[in-house]
Amino acid sequence: GDLAENEALRTYSGGMRYEKEFSLSKPLGDVTLELGDLVSSAEVMLNGDSIGTRISPPYTFSLTGHLREGKNRLEVVVYNTLGNHYLTTPSSYIADTRSGLIGPVRIIQKKTDE
Numbered sequence: 001g002d003l004a005e006n007e008a009l010r011t012y013s014g015g016m017r018y019e020k021e022f023s024l025s026k027p028l029g030d031v032t033l034e035l036g037d038l039v040s041s042a043e044v045m046l047n048g049d050s051i052g053t054r055i056s057p058p059y060t061f062s063l064t065g066h067l068r069e070g071k072n073r074l075e076v077v078v079y080n081t082l083g084n085h086y087l088t089t090p091s092s093y094i095a096d097t098r099s100g101l102i103g104p105v106r107i108i109q110k111k112t113d114e
Contacts, residue, residue: 001100001101001102001103002098002099002100002102003016003080003084003099003100004084004097004098004099004100009100010084010087010097011084011085011087011088012080012084012085012099013080013081013082013083013084013085013099014079014080015077015078015079016077016078016079016080016100016101017075017076017077018075018076018077018078018101019073019074019075019076020073020074021071021072021073021074022071022072022074023070023071023072024067024068024069024070024072025069026069027067027068027069028063028067028109029064029109029110030064030109030110031062031063031064031067031107031108031109031110032060032061032062032063032064032107032108032110033051033060033061033062033063033074033105033106033107033108034058034059034060034105034106034107034108035059035060035061035076035101035103035105036059036102036103036104036105036106037102037103038059038078038100038101038102038103039078039080039081039096039098039099039100039102040055040078040079040080040081040099041053041054041055041078041079042054042059042076042077042078042079042101043076043077044061044074044075044076045074045075045076045077046063046066046067046072046073046074046075047066047068047072047073048073049066051063051066063107076101076105078099078100078101080099080100081099083096083097083099084097084099
């Protein structure tokens with residue numbers, strides 16, 4: 001969700017790590033991770049390997065060839081801007097304070113004719 005809507009985090013500027021472990025009974029074919037809406041940059045790691053970094057939309061990443069049978073660990077690190085921090089001090093730089101992984105997050109498998 002939007003960190004700016006969380007009273008404890010609304011003035012936080014920096015990074016936030018999101019993690020998810022999941023298991024697959026068999027490897028998947030052509031797979032894409034869509035992070036949806038987020039502010040402001042994202043780096044994705046899968047099973048300890050960097051999948052890529054995006055600093056603007058679309059926040060999509062190919063997971064093809066990186067998923068494995070059994071346990072998988074997906075990590076997304078999102079960095080926001082200084083806009084939230086500037087709420088704590090008089091500044092002319094206060095603007096949009098939306099931040100975080102807002103989503104929706106989806107893993108999409110391309111359908112095959114098999």
